[in-house]
Structure formats: structure tokens, C-alpha cells
Amino acid sequence: MRVAFVGKGGSGKTTLSALFTRHLARSGAPVVAIDGDINQHLAHALGLDEDELFAAPPLSARTGEIKDYLRGTNPRIASREAMVKTTPPGHGSRLLRLLGDDEVHSRHVQEVGGVPLMVTGAFAGSDLGVACYHSKLGAVELYLNHLVDGPGEYVVVDMTAGADAFASGLFTRFDMTFLVVEPTRKSLSVYHQYRDHAAEFGIPVAVVGNKVTGADDLAFLRERVGEDLLAHCELSPHVRAQEQGRGSGGLEPHNSRALDRLRAAVDARHKDWDAFQRHAVEFHLRNAAAWADAATGRDLAAQVDPDFRHGPAALPAFA
Numbered sequence: 001m002r003v004a005f006v007g008k009g010g011s012g013k014t015t016l017s018a019l020f021t022r023h024l025a026r027s028g029a030p031v032v033a034i035d036g037d038i039n040q041h042l043a044h045a046l047g048l049d050e051d052e053l054f055a056a057p058p059l060s061a062r063t064g065e066i067k068d069y070l071r072g073t074n075p076r077i078a079s080r081e082a083m084v085k086t087t088p089p090g091h092g093s094r095l096l097r098l099l100g101d102d103e104v105h106s107r108h109v110q111e112v113g114g115v116p117l118m119v120t121g122a123f124a125g126s127d128l129g130v131a132c133y134h135s136k137l138g139a140v141e142l143y144l145n146h147l148v149d150g151p152g153e154y155v156v157v158d159m160t161a162g163a164d165a166f167a168s169g170l171f172t173r174f175d176m177t178f179l180v181v182e183p184t185r186k187s188l189s190v191y192h193q194y195r196d197h198a199a200e201f202g203i204p205v206a207v208v209g210n211k212v213t214g215a216d217d218l219a220f221l222r223e224r225v226g227e228d229l230l231a232h233c234e235l236s237p238h239v240r241a242q243e244q245g246r247g248s249g250g251l252e253p254h255n256s257r258a259l260d261r262l263r264a265a266v267d268a269r270h271k272d273w274d275a276f277q278r279h280a281v282e283f284h285l286r287n288a289a290a291w292a293d294a295a296t297g298r299d300l301a302a303q304v305d306p307d308f309r310h311g312p313a314a315l316p317a318f319a
């Protein structure tokens, strides 16, 4: 199951992504965390020391190699140059299993605090003015488009704040999107924006309140969010202690129960592989027409394999 955390910067996306993935990993569930936030802090939130380096290469450093690996022997994709981030898999493409024995996981995953983590990479000085952060997210989109995941296993992406989340269709690749909101009007404005986009594309979204300090905060959220409010986390002495490099007695029971609710909401989702592939194709065609045909000098609609059925049934042919 694929889960995204989105929301306004500072709302707690990274903190909740870390708490949620640790919660899942501790239960023994297979999980991969991906840092897709322009501020790459997830490794530290998972417990990497400030002076320690995340040693695995960022996904965005090897987008070309990842394209070559994923296109496999797909005759519709002649080269890595012909493959854009929305190019959907077809016959001959390599499909991935979560934490499978493949070149993406083996190269890019490093375990931090008991959680296997991949990172998209920081926005470098050389990117300023010439690229948008969504270029860094291309490899994440390709990864998700080629992944065959199942119930009880989880990919959790800490997404970048703001409009970059909507570039190219990445936001349609998730079984559940958690919108993290603080009990403030500013934080809610992102909720309204995301909710409208999500409704347009039929994307499942649930709101997670964060840094709630009492009944007034909760009433504020309940009044404005209504039944979209799935759960809320309270302002956490445990999180603060971790931020300060101190030990604590562990996550508070209320916050732990909130994480259980998130998991239950994800587990309740039914996977519809046909719809997933249909969305992928739809966004690929849109991108082809808008910029990618011109960027590659090719007719990218020809990459769509009309006979390909995505999902577990597609796996044996690719083993």
C-alpha cells in the first residue's frame, strides 16, 4: 500500500512520516520510507545523527540508470532518453516487489532507526533557476509506477509541500494521502487546496490533525474539517525530546493510537490495479501532449501498451 504525507511546511509531515514508518516497522510489517520533501530531513527524524551521513545515493542522482533498469526489454521504450517519468510499464518492463532483490532497492535503500529509507536528494545550488523540485521526484514516480505492492506492506512518502506535489500526476499514485494540518487557518488553507484537487481525481485523502494541545484545538479542527478528520496527534513531549537529543519514555499512548488509526485506514483501502494503470496512462498522455513529446522529439503515446494489465497477475511473466 502506498501512503503519502502532505501538508504545509512545518505542519509535521516529516515527523508523522517517521513516527508512522517506525510504528509499522516495529510491528514487523515490510515498509519503505521515501523522503520526497525538498527539505530532506526524514533520515534525521528517523534517528540518523546530525553528524552522520545518509550513505545510499539519492534516487534523483540515478534517474537515467533507474529508467534503463525499469524499461527492461519493453520494445515500446527504445532508450532511457525516450522514457519520461510518466512512461507507464508494459510488456517487457521490469516490475518491482517491495524490498525485492532488484537494483533500485539494493542501491538506494539504507536502514535508519529500523526503517528502510530511500531519499530523492536535496535541491542543489546548481538546480536553482533551471529545474523544479518535481524533476527530483521523477524517480519516485517511476518507482511507484513499476511497483507491485500488496496488503500489509507499505511505502510511505514524505512529500514536498505545495504545488510540486501536483506536478505530473504523482499525487494520483497513492492508496491513501494523509494531509497533516495544525489547528491554524494557514494550515487549513493547504487542506482546502489539496481536497479540491483530490476530489477532481477521486484520490482518497484523510486529514490528520497535529500538535493539538487541547479541547479548543480539537474543536477548531472538527468544526472546519468535519468527517475528513481521521485522527489527531497531540503536541508530543516524546517528539520534542528526540528533537533535543534526549531520551524519552516512548511515544504517548494517545499518539500511538492515532498511528493505529492511520494504519487501519490504509488497510481498509481496496487496490484497483486497472484504475491505477488507467490513471498512469491518462497522465502520461497529458504530459506527452503538454511538454514531453516536444522535450523528447517523440510520440510518447506510442509507449502505452494497451494489452498490459498491471498488478500481481503481471508478475510471473517478469520473474
Ligand SMILES: Nc1ncnc2c1ncn2[C@@H]1O[C@H](COP(=O)(O)OS(=O)(=O)O)[C@@H](OP(=O)(O)O)[C@H]1O
Pocket (backbone or CB within 6 Å): 083, 084, 085, 086, 130, 131, 132, 134, 135, 136, 138, 167, 168, 290, 291, 295
Ligand atoms: N509538468 C511539467 N510541465 C512542463 N515541463 C515539465 C514538466 N515536468 C517536467 N518538465 C520539463 O521536462 C524536462 C524533463 O523533465 P524531468 O527531468 O522532470 O523528467 S522526465 O524527463 O520526465 O524523466 C525538464 O526540462 P529541462 O530541464 O529543460 O530538460 C522539465 O523541466
Ligand SMILES: Nc1ncnc2c1ncn2[C@@H]1O[C@H](COP(=O)(O)OP(=O)(O)O)[C@@H](O)[C@H]1O
Pocket (backbone or CB within 6 Å): 007, 008, 009, 010, 011, 012, 013, 014, 015, 016, 037, 041, 210, 211, 233, 234, 235, 236, 237, 239, 240, 243
Ligand atoms: N506532534 C508533535 N509534537 C511536537 N512537536 C512536533 C509534532 N509534530 C511536529 N513537531 C515539530 O514541528 C516541527 C516541524 O515538523 P516537521 O515534521 O519537520 O514538518 P514538515 O515536514 O511538515 O515541514 C519540528 O520541529 C517537529 O519536531
